[in-house]
Amino acid sequence: MSDHRDPEPPSAGTPRTPRAGRTLGLIVNPLAGMGGSVGLKGTDGPEILEEARRRGARPLSAERAVRALDRLAAAAKSPLTVLTGSGELGEHSALAAGLRPLVVHRAGPGGSGPEDTRAAAEAMRSEVDLLLFAGGDGTARDIVGAVGDRVPVLGIPAGVKMHSAVFGASPDSAGSLAALFLDGSPAARLRDAEVMDLDENAFREDRLSARLYGYARSPYERHLAQNAKAGSRAGDAALDAACRRMAARMREGVLYVVGPGTTMRRVMDALGLPSTLLGVDAVLNGALVGSDLDERALLRLMEGRPARIVVGVLGGQGYLFGRGNQQISAEVIGKVGRDGIDVIAPMDKLVALEAGSLRVDTGDAEVDALLSGYIRLHTGPDRSALFAVRS
Numbered sequence: 001m002s003d004h005r006d007p008e009p010p011s012a013g014t015p016r017t018p019r020a021g022r023t024l025g026l027i028v029n030p031l032a033g034m035g036g037s038v039g040l041k042g043t044d045g046p047e048i049l050e051e052a053r054r055r056g057a058r059p060l061s062a063e064r065a066v067r068a069l070d071r072l073a074a075a076a077k078s079p080l081t082v083l084t085g086s087g088e089l090g091e092h093s094a095l096a097a098g099l100r101p102l103v104v105h106r107a108g109p110g111g112s113g114p115e116d117t118r119a120a121a122e123a124m125r126s127e128v129d130l131l132l133f134a135g136g137d138g139t140a141r142d143i144v145g146a147v148g149d150r151v152p153v154l155g156i157p158a159g160v161k162m163h164s165a166v167f168g169a170s171p172d173s174a175g176s177l178a179a180l181f182l183d184g185s186p187a188a189r190l191r192d193a194e195v196m197d198l199d200e201n202a203f204r205e206d207r208l209s210a211r212l213y214g215y216a217r218s219p220y221e222r223h224l225a226q227n228a229k230a231g232s233r234a235g236d237a238a239l240d241a242a243c244r245r246m247a248a249r250m251r252e253g254v255l256y257v258v259g260p261g262t263t264m265r266r267v268m269d270a271l272g273l274p275s276t277l278l279g280v281d282a283v284l285n286g287a288l289v290g291s292d293l294d295e296r297a298l299l300r301l302m303e304g305r306p307a308r309i310v311v312g313v314l315g316g317q318g319y320l321f322g323r324g325n326q327q328i329s330a331e332v333i334g335k336v337g338r339d340g341i342d343v344i345a346p347m348d349k350l351v352a353l354e355a356g357s358l359r360v361d362t363g364d365a366e367v368d369a370l371l372s373g374y375i376r377l378h379t380g381p382d383r384s385a386l387f388a389v390r391s
Contacts, residue, residue, distance in 0.1 A: 021078045021079030022080055022081070022129045022130075022183075023083060023127060024072075024081070024083070024130055024132055024178070025082075025121070025124035025127070026082055026083070026084040026094055026131075027085060027089060027090055027134070027139075028065045028084075028085075028090045028093050028133070028135070029135035029136075029159075030061055030062060031059065032060075032134065032139055032158045032160075060363065061134045061156075061158035064156055064171040065090070065093040065134035065156055065158070066093050066096045067156075068132070068134070068172065068175035068178070069096075069175060070098075070175065071171075071172045071174075071175025071176050072097075072175040072178045073097055075175065075180075076183060078184075080099075082099050083101065083102050083123075084101040085103065087107060089105065093134070104120070104124060117135075117146075118145065121143045121147050125150050125151050126150070129152070130152050130153070130219070131152070131154070132153075132174070133154075134156040134171075135155065135156075136157075136159015136162050137164050137197040138197060139155070139159065140155055140166050140167075140195050144216045145213075145214075149216065149217050153216045154166060154167075154177060154178055154219055157170065157174070157323075157361060160324075161197065161324070162323055164194055164197075165191075165227050166193045166218045168224055169224055169359055170322075170359075170361040170391055173224040174224075177220075177225060180224075187221050188224075189220055189221075190218065190219060191217075192218075193216050193228075194228040195212070195215065226317050226319075226359070227316050227355075228317075236348075238379065238380035239266065239344070239379075240266055242344050243266035243269075244381070245378070245381045246270075246310060246378065248270075253284075253306065254284075254305070254307065255282055255301055255305050255306070255307040255308070256282065256308050256310055257280060257282055257308070257309045257310065257332065258275070258280065258281045258282065258310050259280055259310065259311035259312060259325045259328060260277060261311075262277070263312035263344050264310065264311070264344075267344070268281065268283075271283065273287075273288045274288065276292040279291070279292035279293070280292065280293050280328060282298065284301075284305075289301065295326075295328075295331070298327060298329075299331065302332070302335055306340075307336050307340065308341070308342060310341075310344070311341070311343055312343070312344055313350070315349055315352075317359070318353040319361065320360050320375075321361070321362050321371070322362050329362065329363075333362060333370075338370055338375075341371075343375060343378065344377070345378075345379060346379060347379045347385065350377070350379070357390050358375070358390070359389070359391070360390075360391050372390055373389060374387065375389050
């Protein structure tokens with residue numbers, strides 16, 4: 001599938017021997033996504049990273065990269081050469097997927113950081129047909145800042161913040177989309193995809209401050225790629241009524257896990273309770289029993305009592321789980337079960353979804369399969385709709 005691994009990276013400007021087939025660049029941000037399940041909303045900065053580790057966070061990006069590469073290797077029809085960074089920057093993931101990568105950048109002592117992401121991207125930009133990376137919006141910013149529009153880029157979703165339009169819908173989807181593009185399939189066309197990022201400090205203070213950093217050339221197929229996150233509309237009488245009805249129907253003795261977003265804030269307003277706009281709260285017997293909770297806190301509150309999950313739909317992308325609400329983990333969802341999930345969404349948001357379905361990306365294939373199929377959504381006080389869910 002690929003040729004041997006270089007013992008040392010080539011010098012800058014050294015001409016390479018032409019290779020048959022297509023060439024893939026691979027970059028893995030080993031720290032991406034560690035803040036999600038522990039409620040930190042990102043891992044930008046050494047202090048936040050250390051706090052994530054203290055709370056028990058573990059790296060996820062390498063295994064998500066392997067999932068994408070497994071799918072890519074199985075689907076690709078053309079011979080493939082893989083260029084990558086040393087160790088956890090991509091080499092380990094490529095080897096785990098049965099590939100034999102050429103190392104073109106070696107991280108210095110003390111671990112990898114954004115400067116290694118940028119340096120690896122710069123080393124690959126004139127050599128690869130596609131640059132595939134595992135990370136979140138911050139990683140996308142670093143890579144696009146290094147390569148601009150000189151090479152197509154595609155993200156394996158592995159971060160906490162993934163508002164940009166350069167990502168596959170899931171690791172498996174990213175692998176399939178990469179294979180289509182590298183094989184020259186007309187199904188995978190290039191588009192100008194938004195690269196966005198949030199201010200993590202504002203995010204932790206429950207303020208949404210997003211910025212458009214530029215555009216990247218990125219492969220696209222409507223079922224395999226995600227779109228950029230879209231904003232919410234301020235007023236919707238039917239949505240307000242649906243949220244009030246949900247609040248009124250909450251049962252005594254049942255713990256309600258309430259997800260993030262403006263729709264869920266309306267539910268909490270109907271209960272007369274404060275809410276965490278960008279975090280996960282818990283309600284029991286009409287009272288707020290937990291605010292801005294992480295996965296472990298949710299699991300503790302769920303012990304010994306029935307529980308339900310109430311979530312909205314991420315505008316523009318259509319995600320129920322796996323984008324911005326990683327605290328509601330696969331384990332939390334598994335304990336509640338599919339029938340214990342209530343979804344509230346305005347009809348115009350559903351109609352606007354380009355993929356024509358909702359999405360889940362919990363990181364657990366069994367839970368994603370459990371959630372797949374048709375689910376009933378509350379769209380008004382006495383209205384509902386069945387909508388397809390796919391992983």
